[in-house]
Amino acid sequence: MEEQRPDDERDWPESEIVVPLSAVEHYSYCPRQCALIHIEQTYEENVFTVRGTLVHERVDSGSESVERGVRTLRSVPVWSATLGLRGKVDVVEFPGASPYPVEFKSGRRHGIHADLQLCAQAMCLEEMFGVPVPRGAIYYHATRTRHEVRLDDRLRQLTKATIDAVRTMLASQHVPPPVNDARCRNCSLHDVCLPEVVGEPARLRGLQGVLFQVWQPESADYPSGDRGGQACTSS
Ligand code: SF4
Numbered sequence: 001m002e003e004q005r006p007d008d009e010r011d012w013p014e015s016e017i018v019v020p021l022s023a024v025e026h027y028s029y030c031p032r033q034c035a036l037i038h039i040e041q042t043y044e045e046n047v048f049t050v051r052g053t054l055v056h057e058r059v060d061s062g063s064e065s066v067e068r069g070v071r072t073l074r075s076v077p078v079w080s081a082t083l084g085l086r087g088k089v090d091v092v093e094f095p096g097a098s099p100y101p102v103e104f105k106s107g108r109r110h111g112i113h114a115d116l117q118l119c120a121q122a123m124c125l126e127e128m129f130g131v132p133v134p135r136g137a138i139y140y141h142a143t144r145t146r147h148e149v150r151l152d153d154r155l156r157q158l159t160k161a162t163i164d165a166v167r168t169m170l171a172s173q174h175v176p177p178p179v180n181d182a183r184c185r186n187c188s189l190h191d192v193c194l195p196e197v198v199g200e201p202a203r204l205r206g207l208q209g210v211l212f213q214v215w216q217p218e219s220a221d222y223p224s225g226d227r228g229g230q231a232c233t234s235s
Pocket of ligand 1: 194
């Protein structure tokens with residue numbers, strides 16, 4: 001079942017919408033998760049988000065240092081007017097002429113979702129510094145590994161397509177239906193998303209039927225003493 005907003009909330013000019021960098025990864029993982037966070041402003045803590053917060057506390061200091069001759073900036077604001085993007089990069093290193101973005105993730109590697117976010121960050125840096133950014137890295141705290149990502153044409157095209165898809169979704173204010181698959185198991189939004197309920201139309205119709213009965217308090221169809229459930233008789 002798809003959720004829609006009223007018409008008067010769906011008339012934002014799409015071209016003026018600036019996409020948050022984090023939305024690129026969220027959309028790649030699950031479009032509904034992206035919509036719940038960036039349209040509905042929903043946020044739920046779970047063990048994974050708490051771990052993420054702790055990992056980012058180390059890099060969210062906005063500090064600058066030089067380590068082994070490499071200048072390193074932390075929590076760097078970035079943007080791209082061309083792509084309509086804004087956000088932060090956890091760490092930007094300068095091993096040479098090109099900036100080298102590093103994104104920190106609390107968990108372990110799952111697919112290319114984080115690669116897309118990293119690629120979007122790199123394209124922001126390219127526009128800001130006027131130099132190519134051919135590589136970046138993602139540090140996975142759970143495995144203490146640093147995974148280098150080559151920002152090739154294929155990844156860039158996929159990233160741009162994802163940015164466009166996020167912008168279209170934000171403009172529509174439309175929340176897609178749940179994916180209701182293995183991704184939901186570790187999703188922090190599981191309890192507000194209700195993928196098993198919303199993702200099964202028949203089950204949802206059954207629950208709506210129960211609610212409908214509850215909201216017919218004086219219906220002549222109900223025998224006296226039976227109002228279709230306990231909830232409507234308790235107050
Ligand atoms: S619970 Fe599943 S469908 Fe819902 S937002 Fe999370 S991943 Fe997407």
